[in-house]
Amino acid sequence: MMYDLSRPILSGMPVYPGDPPVQVKPLSFPPWQISELHMGSHSGTHLDAPRHRFATGVGIDDITPDRLIGPGIVIDVGGYPANAELGPSVLAGYKLRPGMAVLFRTGWEVYWERDEYARHPYIGAALAEALVQREVRLVGIDAFSVDSTVAGGDAAHTLLLRNNILIVENLCHLANLELGVIYTVACFPLLIVGGDGAPARVLAWRATGFDPS
Template identity: 55%
Template structure:
């Protein structure tokens, strides 16, 4: 089973305040329907590179592909209040190894298309530091932002990206994944060169999944 954790890109979808709007213009008559896409580098499900908020940070092209495809776990961070900090307690009993991907499930994907989507809980500075200590590859959330959007902070971004740990935001469809179980994750950005980030397709699959095992 492959799980698709990606938001569909549609015109007018929620974006971080001030970011470029998403505009998808479906192409004309057949043959050769070709559409026009206008996106921000942080539209929809996307990956942040250090350059997003570190002055001399690395671009999205500076990371080997192994950083985007790796084993990982979902940690349960549901039940926090609006705009509340998520503490290090969510890592209790989580078997994390260096190089893994961590998906912090806030439950906030349920508020997509709602004003409350912007009032998500966020990673406390302590949690960001704890993830740096664990030397994970990438930290993803099912919310707009790893930092407080209400407060306009950049603390978790600065700690994680400052340690060259990638960030992915706006994941969705986490319900079928069991917390603390190891899956394979692929959070694959477009290849836009040395940019601050890029829209991505985010997937997970069972670690024992054999692609093509049904090939005859």
């Protein structure tokens, strides 16, 4: 079974505070129908490229396809209070290998379209550094940001993107994935030239032929 972990794009959807609003405007050219799209590069479920933090960093169009698909695992960090900093201890009991995607399930997606969504738990600097040391290829979260949205800051973004670890934010439906199970995780961003980020379709399915030991 294939799982879609992506937010639908529609007018008026939640965006990170200060980002451009999303507008999908149908245009009619009988007998054809097209739509005019207005949105920021970090709207909905999206991929952050290193250029999001570093002006001369890798852009969306520089990311090779092999970096966008590979083994991944869900880590449950549910039950933490609003704006809680997540530390390295949340990795205990999980076997992470170099090249994995690590998806953090905070459970905060239940607050989508509510003010509480901006007060999600976030990845602290020590946890980000632990992920760097484990040489993961991608870090995802079911929230606006890997950093605190209400307090600002950029420690997680800086540490991960400096080390060419991609970031996916605003994931959803992570509760459909089993903990401890290795999935194939694929993230397909729009191919924006020089892009700092791009809306993405993120899919997961059970991996085959992968030794989890």
